[in-house]
Amino acid sequence: MRFDTKIGIVVRGDLAVWQRLNVTAFLASSVAGGAPETIGEDYQDASGNRYLPMFRQPVLVYAADGDELGRVREKAVARGMAVAVYIEEMFKTGHDADNRAAVLAVDAAEMRLAGVAVYGPRNAVDKVLKGLTLHP
Numbered sequence: 001m002r003f004d005t006k007i008g009i010v011v012r013g014d015l016a017v018w019q020r021l022n023v024t025a026f027l028a029s030s031v032a033g034g035a036p037e038t039i040g041e042d043y044q045d046a047s048g049n050r051y052l053p054m055f056r057q058p059v060l061v062y063a064a065d066g067d068e069l070g071r072v073r074e075k076a077v078a079r080g081m082a083v084a085v086y087i088e089e090m091f092k093t094g095h096d097a098d099n100r101a102a103v104l105a106v107d108a109a110e111m112r113l114a115g116v117a118v119y120g121p122r123n124a125v126d127k128v129l130k131g132l133t134l135h136p
Helices: 017-034 066-078 088-092 096-104 122-128
Strands: 005-012 059-064 082-087 113-121
Touching: 005 017, 005 066, 005 122, 017 059, 017 082, 017 088, 017 113, 059 066, 066 082, 066 113, 066 122, 082 088, 082 096, 088 096, 088 113, 113 122
Parallel strands: 005 059
Antiparallel strands: 005 113, 082 113
């Protein structure tokens, strides 16, 4: 099935493995929370156990350096796309309110990005992520 929309997550390649996984998880949750249309139906196994729903479409994860992350953020914001950011300062926080305060304290141009998520029309996302490679 081909979707009209696309979910792309870009993570800085020089982070520790646990950090890359953490950033990916947080950015994926931002798309789920901010774009409820991306979520499918609950799952159920043959025994009747119910499971939480997941994205209804694939999520592509890319690797990039800090400069590339900044360009992705700038392009996506300029296009009015749904964008999420994860900045380095968030590794030192312990909950959502502190995360929001960390982002609020930094000018967009000065963000030390660890990752960015974008969601929107397939063609627009493709243009914003053009030239990046999928995460290994």
